[in-house]
Amino acid sequence: MPGNKYNGTPVTPRTRLERLLLNRELRKFNRFFNPSDELDDGLKEAELFANDSVLNKDENCGPFNEETFSEGVDGSERLHKQRLLVVANRLPVSAVRKGEDSWQLEMSVGGLVSALLGVKEFDARWIGWAGVNVPDEIGQKALTTALAEKRCIPVFLDEDIVHQYYNGYCNNMLWPLFHYLGLPQEDRLATTRSFQSQFDAYKKANQMFADVVNKHYKEGDVVWCHDYHLMFLPKCLKEYNSKMKVGWFLHTPFPSSEIHRMLPSRSELLRSVLAADLVGFHTYDYARHFVSACTRILGLEGTPEGVEDQGKLTRVAAFPIGIDSERFIRALELPQVQDHIKELKERFAGRKVMLGVDRLDMIKGIPQKILAFEEFLEENPEWRDKVVLLQIAVPTRTDVPEYQKLTSQVHEIVGRINGRFGTLTAVPIHHLDRSLDFHALCALYAVTDVALVTSLRDGMNLVSYEFVACQASKKGVLILSEFAGAAQSLGAGAILVNPWNISEVASSIGYALNMPADEREKRHNHNFRHVTTHTSQEWAATFVRCSLELNDTIVEAQLRTRQVLPLLPVNDAVERYTQSSNRLLILGFNATLTEPVHTLGRRGSQIREMEPRLHPQLKEPLKKLCKDQMTTVVVLSGSDRTILDENFGEYNMWLAAENGMFLRRTTGKWMTTMPENLNMDWVDSVKHVFEYFTERTPRSHFELRETSLLWNYKYADVEFGRLQARDMLQHLWTGPISNAAVDVVQGRRSVEVRAVGVTKGAAIDRILGEIVHNQGMKAPIDYVLCVGHFLVKDEDIYTFFEPELPIETPPIVRCRLPEPVGLPVPKIPCGRSRSKTHLKKQRSLSTLEGNYLGSGGWRPMVDDRISVHEGSSVLDLKGENYFSCAVSRKRSNARYLLGTTDDVVTLLKQLADCLH
Numbered sequence: 018m019p020g021n022k023y024n025g026t027p028v029t030p031r032t033r034l035e036r037l038l039l040n041r042e043l044r045k046f047n048r049f050f051n052p053s054d055e056l057d058d059g060l061k062e063a064e065l066f067a068n069d070s071v072l073n074k075d076e077n078c079g080p081f082n083e084e085t086f087s088e089g090v091d092g093s094e095r096l097h098k099q100r101l102l103v104v105a106n107r108l109p110v111s112a113v114r115k116g117e118d119s120w121q122l123e124m125s126v127g128g129l130v131s132a133l134l135g136v137k138e139f140d141a142r143w144i145g146w147a148g149v150n151v152p153d154e155i156g157q158k159a160l161t162t163a164l165a166e167k168r169c170i171p172v173f174l175d176e177d178i179v180h181q182y183y184n185g186y187c188n189n190m191l192w193p194l195f196h197y198l199g200l201p202q203e204d205r206l207a208t209t210r211s212f213q214s215q216f217d218a219y220k221k222a223n224q225m226f227a228d229v230v231n232k233h234y235k236e237g238d239v240v241w242c243h244d245y246h247l248m249f250l251p252k253c254l255k256e257y258n259s260k261m262k263v264g265w266f267l268h269t270p271f272p273s274s275e276i277h278r279m280l281p282s283r284s285e286l287l288r289s290v291l292a293a294d295l296v297g298f299h300t301y302d303y304a305r306h307f308v309s310a311c312t313r314i315l316g317l318e319g320t321p322e323g324v325e326d327q328g329k330l331t332r333v334a335a336f337p338i339g340i341d342s343e344r345f346i347r348a349l350e351l352p353q354v355q356d357h358i359k360e361l362k363e364r365f366a367g368r369k370v371m372l373g374v375d376r377l378d379m380i381k382g383i384p385q386k387i388l389a390f391e392e393f394l395e396e397n398p399e400w401r402d403k404v405v406l407l408q409i410a411v412p413t414r415t416d417v418p419e420y421q422k423l424t425s426q427v428h429e430i431v432g433r434i435n436g437r438f439g440t441l442t443a444v445p446i447h448h449l450d451r452s453l454d455f456h457a458l459c460a461l462y463a464v465t466d467v468a469l470v471t472s473l474r475d476g477m478n479l480v481s482y483e484f485v486a487c488q489a490s491k492k493g494v495l496i497l498s499e500f501a502g503a504a505q506s507l508g509a510g511a512i513l514v515n516p517w518n519i520s521e522v523a524s525s526i527g528y529a530l531n532m533p534a535d536e537r538e539k540r541h542n543h544n545f546r547h548v549t550t551h552t553s554q555e556w557a558a559t560f561v562r563c564s565l566e567l568n569d570t571i572v573e574a575q576l577r578t579r580q581v582l583p584l585l586p587v588n589d590a591v592e593r594y595t596q597s598s599n600r601l602l603i604l605g606f607n608a609t610l611t612e613p614v615h616t617l618g619r620r621g622s623q624i625r626e627m628e629p630r631l632h633p634q635l636k637e638p639l640k641k642l643c644k645d646q647m648t649t650v651v652v653l654s655g656s657d658r659t660i661l662d663e664n665f666g667e668y669n670m671w672l673a674a675e676n677g678m679f680l681r682r683t684t685g686k687w688m689t690t691m692p693e694n695l696n697m698d699w700v701d702s703v704k705h706v707f708e709y710f711t712e713r714t715p716r717s718h719f720e721l722r723e724t725s726l727l728w729n730y731k732y733a734d735v736e737f738g739r740l741q742a743r744d745m746l747q748h749l750w751t752g753p754i755s756n757a758a759v760d761v762v763q764g765r766r767s768v769e770v771r772a773v774g775v776t777k778g779a780a781i782d783r784i785l786g787e788i789v790h791n792q793g794m795k796a797p798i799d800y801v802l803c804v805g806h807f808l809v810k811d812e813d814i815y816t817f818f819e820p821e822l823p824i825e826t827p828p829i830v831r832c833r834l835p836e837p838v839g840l841p842v843p844k845i846p847c848g849r850s851r852s853k854t855h856l857k858k859q860r861s862l863s864t865l866e867g868n869y870l871g872s873g874g875w876r877p878m879v880d881d882r883i884s885v886h887e888g889s890s891v892l893d894l895k896g897e898n899y900f901s902c903a904v905s906r907k908r909s910n911a912r913y914l915l916g917t918t919d920d921v922v923t924l925l926k927q928l929a930d931c932l933h
């Protein structure tokens with residue numbers, strides 16, 4: 018077709034976003050040019066309604082009684098559809114028991130349910146709680162059968178779990194916190210036990226959901242977990258099956274990391290969510306807050322794609338929800354809705370109608386709304402008999418005392434205002450403590466002049482979308498809280514208000530009621546276009562398609578994992594250790610042999626970090642290893658001599674301090690391996706810069722060593738620390754070190770300035786020579802285990818053993834500044850082949866005869882080194898007897914990865930256990 022961009026040369030989308038946009042366009046295009054598809058859908062739907070015998074169609078059925086939420090049981094239809102398991106706390110129906118084995122199903126009310134009803138593109142099954150306690154087997158069986166017809170699968174939660182998990186942890190902890198209402202200050206839930214037992218119940222409930230999902234999961238399914246009730250679920254699911262494609266979507270706001278960090282279980286919850294492959298939020302702000310919480314609380318890397326942890330990427334993105342707008346637009350044509358509209362118009366003739374539709378929840382700002390209306394009436398007496406506010410307040414979470422208190426509060430205010438401004442025949446506020454059915458709601462939306470949404474916080478707020486969808490003829494005004502997610506999509510057409518500012522809301526009511534028709538029309542059209550194009554179908558399709566792309570995500574994550582290091586094959590390393598006769602263990606100290614410290618600086622940890630201490634569990638194994646005649650242990654560290662003395666003085670080992678510039682056997686004195694003409698004139702001026710930044714960066718500190726200076730901001734605010742580091746580097750380069758022979762080494766949270774030549778790799782040659790000489794080693798070393806959290810600059814220690822490895826550029830050279838927060842970390846290529854056979858190119862070392870200058874008089878050996886001939890080399894190392902391990906570093910020249918210092922403990926314990 019001429020001019021059709023999808024008909025000529027295929028457009029190849031380059032990015033995920035481009036692919037999603039292209040898909041969306043293609044779907045629109047198909048709908049436009051293949052309207053028969055739509056017709057089919059319509060027919061299918063009509064048939065399904067006719068077949069819908071399970072849902073009761075009387076008033077009790079709630080808002081969706083004329084429609085179905087499922088497509089029936091036509092298996093063949095679904096053959097080609099993607100299977101989707103939607104897991105949410107609540108099923109879209111609540112069950113009411115009618116007898117021992119008979120159940121009536123009623124639609125649940127709420128935004129999540131409304132939105133997911135629009136999802137028709139997938140072969141979907143719902144898994145969730147039916148909102149009722151069913152202790153007996155007969156009842157459970159009967160309910161399971163009844164729900165199966167609606168493609169729903171129940172999770173049976175008993176009363177105690179519901180109380181602790183749902184009323185307690187979900188609605189008394191997470192809900193208020195995520196909506197910026199803080200944590201409970203008092204025991205508001207009389208029967209609620211402690212936080213810990215609520216959290217345990219939360220985990221237990223999530224595990225029960227996972228069990229059901231796992232039972233129904235088939236290979237290729239996408240599992241879509243919903244909301245704050247199920248933050249633990251992704252982790253449970255991945256534990257069952259790491260290949261499961263798992264997405265998680267949050268319907269509430271995700272608060273600033275400053276709020277989230279109040280939660281006692283903050284880290285555990287974040288980590289569990291991160292087990293998902295895709296994590297979605299309504300708005301970019303919520304996604305940003307989530308990434309920032311992962312960075313600040315877990316210390317993980319945030320990238321534009323998501324959050325990365327040890328090479329595993331969890332994608333994080335905004336997927337703003339929508340509604341099934343067609344369903345609302347169609348409903349307005351139905352005779353019963355038209356009748357209802359007529360009734361309402363007659364009832365409120367001569368008065369403007371204002372409408373509020375909310376669950377009776379603190380976050381909806383109902384008292385604020387009513388108070389603003391009162392102020393408006395107070396200030397505009399001419400409007401008193403010309404306007405009415407209809408407030409639908411759907412009861413919710415009625416077991417929670419806070420909600421009960423809110424109900425009384427609202428009743429009290431409404432009563433007072435009606436008493437104040439009402440007449441014998443009319444009251445200004447009509448308050449309804451109940452839900453309306455779908456058609457009644459549509460009719461109300463249609464007759465409304467001004468809708469008032471004053472949420473103090475709201476994930477999205479679908480009511481505002483539904484109102485806009487029903488306003489095609491009236492073109493009423495939407496007053497919308499700036500704290501609802503919807504403000505980001507409908508903000509252009511709505512009047513945005515701060516609900517806490519009662520006067521601002523009151524004056525906005527006046528502005529809306531008096532708004533000229535052309536302005537109303539413009540605003541409405543803008544929003545109507547948005548609501549009808551950003552539908553719930555689009556929302557779900559985009560999320561699930563993106564989940565399907567998780568194929569890519571998984572592959573990509575695997576690729577990245579492959580690019581980073583494989584885990585150390587511990588058993589192999591131990592076995593080869595036992596089979597060797599002259600073993601060398603080179604161990605880093607900081608972040609290798611030290612106790613793990615939490616990334617978030619607590620005062621206690623910071624002090625401990627400034628004085629690093631040997632991991633207590635390493636004392637025994639280290640003692641054993643050091644005593645072994647056939648094992649030589651070297652601790653090679655950036656730390657100064659005192660620190661190594663304090664920590665290792667009692668062991669029989671070698672200590673190499675300040676990156677190997679000082680060396681001693683613990684039985685002897687310190688000697689220097691420093692190049693003779695090391696110029697240290699720059700130290701004072703660098704020290705001044707470091708002092709300046711330490712004073713101005715709370716919780717940072719610096720260490721003055723003999724051959725280097727280190728500024729550490731590990732405990733400072735991450736983002737501020739990075740900014741300061743950037744600034745510091747500029748200061749350094751333009752001032753004190755502009756002409757000095759120094760290297761600047763940038764760590765993850767540190768900046769170090771060293772004299773050129775001060776590296777572990779440069780020192781190791783000299784260190785080995787001394788060791789061989791001092792110990793009178795006769796046999797060559799046939800096993801090397803080198804473990805450390807070495808910075809890139811110090812990775813020359815690995816190149817020492819494997820000279821064919823690419824030499825990495827030091828991370829910071831004059832032209833390269835630290836990456837700004839949120840930008841991708843440059844990838845260092847790691848694609849190299851590692852010979853498992855004999856290390857042919859092993860660097861020739863000092864011979865067994867040695868070349869030292871006597872104790873205390875060590876001098877560089879480089880020139881004196883005698884090249885070795887086969888057989889008399891210090892090293893006779895087969896490739897498979899060489900194990901280099903980077904501790905918690907994703908990309909490295911080491912052969913293997915050890916995840917944490919705990920893994921180092923396990924390894925050294927195993928080695929020690931082989932010794933008798």
Ligand SMILES: O=P(O)(O)OC[C@H]1O[C@H](O[C@H]2O[C@H](CO)[C@@H](O)[C@H](O)[C@H]2O)[C@H](O)[C@@H](O)[C@@H]1O
Binds near residue numbers: 127268269476477
């Ligand atoms: O099931 P309840 O505890 O009675 O609560 C009803 C639902 O409330 C919340 O809805 C959220 O989802 C909407 C759609 O994404 C969004 O527009 C709204 O801002 C949110 O508040 C809750 O997240 C659901 O889990 C509840 O089912």
Ligand SMILES: O=c1ccn([C@@H]2O[C@H](COP(=O)(O)OP(=O)(O)O)[C@@H](O)[C@H]2O)c(=O)[nH]1
Binds near residue numbers: 128129131452
């Ligand atoms: O009497 C009522 C009042 C509300 N709703 C529905 O409840 C949902 C409320 O969703 P929203 O996102 O506004 O807030 P939530 O209650 O999920 O926090 C909307 O789809 C409404 O149509 C309903 O079905 N009947």
